[in-house]
Amino acid sequence: MSLVGAVQTSVLLAVGEGAHWLAWFNPWYLSILPVPLFVLLFLWLTVRYIPNDRVGIVEKLWSSKGYVDEGRIIAMHGEAGYQARLLRGGIHWGYWRWQYAVHKVRLVTVSEGKIAYVYARDGQPLPSSQTLGRVVECNDYQDATAFLTGEIRGQRGRQRAILREGVYAINLAVFTVITESKVQTLDHLLDRNEMAAIHGWRDALADVNGFRPVVIGRGVQFVVEGEEGECQEVDSIGIVTVHDGPSLPPGEIIAPAVGTTATDSHYHNNYQDPEAFLAAGGRRGRQYVPLTDGTYFINRWFASVELIAKTVVPIGSVGVVVSYYGREGQDVTGAGFRHGERVGEGERGVRERPLGPGKYAFNTSAGSIVLVPTTNFVLHWITGKTETHRYDESLKSIDLVTKDAYEPLLPLSVVVHIDYQRAPGVIQRFGDVKKLITQTLDPMLSAFFRDIAHTKTMLELLHDRQSIQEEARLKLRDKFHEFDIECVDVLIGKPDPREGDDKIETLLEQLRLRQLSVEQIDTFAQQRVAAEKRRVLYEAEALADMQTEITNSRSRVQVAESQGDADLALARKKAEQTLVVADADLARSRREAEQTVVVAEAHSKRDQLAGQGRAQRVAQVGLAEASVLLKRIGSFGDPRLYALTQAAEHLSHSAQPLVPDRLFVTGGGAEPATGGNPAGGLLGTLVELLVAERSGFELSGNASDLKDLESYAEKLVSEIPAESKA
Template structure:
């Protein structure tokens, strides 16, 4: 009994299996699709790769996941193909193996509404073109018929001579700008450098819209800004370039080689160049302010113009801006035929509003220096120097500088440049001329030095005399004391003489009295003799006294005393002057 049940079960399963096989059951998994190949039927039309009307061969529709009946093995072959998975941050490119031919002049198949290549029938019915496609796949999962489409993903990129980086979402870095070159579209019109901007293509992410709006093949005016962009590398190439930076203290004057038709807005009074509105071809009348600007530097040029004071040196030094690195000291010739060089510093200023006018006139700041300032300043000083001699130029330096400022200010004003100041630096006059001037000056200084030295010698002698007088002050005091002593000595001598006369007289009288007493016989003789001696002595004393009084009256008491003192010192052998004298030259 149990054996019969088993047989019945097996037979039932075999019957069910046979029914399923005969009914053509196909089971498709979740992450796969069924590619149907019809083994026999009507032939495909010429050039057709997949069947749309039930012809034999690859069928356009794929079998989705699930159970599918009606595909018996003797009529159909169903191949299980994996779904296409595109990871985040990547894209996938598509090559159509069938479809209409790509028109001449295009290199990529146009985009059609086919559910991201998942509807092969719609692709063919809508006129999808054979070959590489403008449209591409972004991140996601797709069921695509591999008989009609070849999908290039990062996993199989190398097999198609591509790299994984080619299939990455394009990331534009901060402070960068993307310069775009498209590889498909109409030719750029003759005379234009880049394709004009078109609307609606979402920064080149919608290639078909770009072409529908008349986008041109080649370099584009429009740029990509910072961000992430899904771009078809078969359609567009992007070069990352730094944003145009205008430093503080500068403005940027834009010279555009592309844009709308040139239309001058500078006015009738400005006759040395043209200015245009922003977005037109030419020099933009509105400069760029300090900051970073997303400009396409392949089709635009930005001339930086300093709005601070600019110092230019005609000398052997260069400012940081380097505008004056080709300038050198100015060589001039004076009226008297001498050549000499001088350093000049010119300070200028260009206002923000005048910057576009200056660039429109001369093209760049370096051209302004080389073609305007250099000849203007140099020629002025050459002409000015010929009107005066070298020495006049040197002596009237301030006047020359003021005149130069006035003349150069007027000349630069015609170029919309403000002259702040003109400064004359080092002047190198002829050496032979300056030698004579130097020798003359040295001689004058030497003469003045000699006069000063002579005056110093006179003062030194006066000082030495005063010093000697001061040093002899003690000797003078001693001399005065000796004079006083001499005066006292003279008085003593006078008194001594008087006393001696009196003593002699008394002695004579005593002797005479004695002699009279001893011998009256001899009285007469002795009296005469003693009287004569006494009288002589008296007369001598009176004569000396009278001589002293006469000397005092004639010479004065002080002078007479000095004479008598010298006489007394001489009589006693006293030396007033030393025999050895020490002196200093």
């Protein structure tokens, strides 16, 4: 056989069903080609090379079997059209260029920690109850034939199954893969509208961060409070909304829990296995079971996840559960309670048992938790004042009218306690604590204190505050108990005047002045006590400062006392000796004194007798001289003559001249005719005075004077003691 015949035979064998068209060509065409060029042409016509990072999508341009059925895209039985089988990296024979077009596309790559979504352009149509194509065994969409012709055939449209990180050889003629970075498809297969829809899906997924797994746990979350928001670190849970599957029955708003434990036959692994979820009876809509801490690879087309903070019941509070989900409950409050029903676990309504302090993965779409404080909390009926719990933000001071027509505003604070076991009853009856306060406690307390004010004057309202508080505490405690709360204490403040009213201030000013006077008295007394205490303090400080010296002094005192005791003992010995000596001396002195007395009495007797003798002698001499003198005077006949004689005698012996050089005359006496002294003058006066002083009588020169002189002498003689006369 010639070379040309051999090549022709091989070509016929290679091209199979398309070999019959070679008969159209004149064999001379092959005979004129050089052998090398013929081989190259043959290889170019029959051999296809696919790089290892790409796949080849085969498009059959024509076929004797015709074209694929209407409504299908992929040829499964040799028809013309896109083929299900891919060409992987390497050299492939038999794909004639005039019959097959091979589209080389890159392998689908999903980055680590990311998710890719799949859109199937072929498969069974979706029923009206589905929004996503079911999951089938097709090796993660790498086996298009299994997807389209398997026992359970795949459905066209968006798929429930997702692609995790990795590299996939996917037939992009059948499947469009949407990743975070791009949309991988055969661009010429999609029209403008279909391409816009796919890009719209991609943008929507990017908006909900759908290309990343759902991470539940502690993290930063934007929390909106009022009109503003801020980023806070919260501990979150995920509320799941399923967008595929049967709808909820009428009247239901929350889908029930299905296959929630690993032991369930249809465990859906926290919504990560859509088929298991639907097989277990899962329904579309908001799900009752939330996602807790962890990482979840969830198809966001199948289920969206909303992150919310975990419900925290703080210490000092309980959470009353109001459930929107569950079966119809049976009232546990009894026939006598007509304010609503309380139900048990798993039932719809106000749950009988509240949640204690803690952190709960509570689905707020399936119910609400009303926090009720169980510690004592204060409510202020004071205008402009509120506590952090803000239960009293709408309360104001109570306006009163007293008995004497004053109109004060009464500030009031009430300490309230709610028993945790009665908290569900409070919520069931009032809805929440704030409604209890504003709709019940506020009007009740206002009416109570207005009634009290009508019976009190303004001064009584001020002075009787303690008794009013006690009365209010007792009466309000009973009233509060009817509403399942406890009144711990009632605190009344100072009544305030209304705006523009100065009558109360005038009354208070008078009371202040009165009390100030009393306080000043007490202050002065306390200052006196303080001064005394300060003095004691100073003494104590001084005593402390002198403690060393005092200690030394005490030591010296003790030494001195010991020395004194010794000296005292010595002195006692000496005193005893002295007493003995003194007794002896006393006895001796007594004897000497007795002797002295005897001697003294003898001497005294002797001196007395001697004195009497001398006295008698002097008296006798004197009497004798007096008698002689009297007789001498009597011999002159006139005593004055005797006196003049004595004066002349003395003057004769005087050294003074008789006749002085100068004579001073002080005055004369009376005339002789009148009986005056003719010899008056200074000398006469002196003589008269001398005689009068010595004798006690005046000498006048008469005879009677001599008689008086004799009488005087006799008197002197009679006065001489008898002992002297003897």
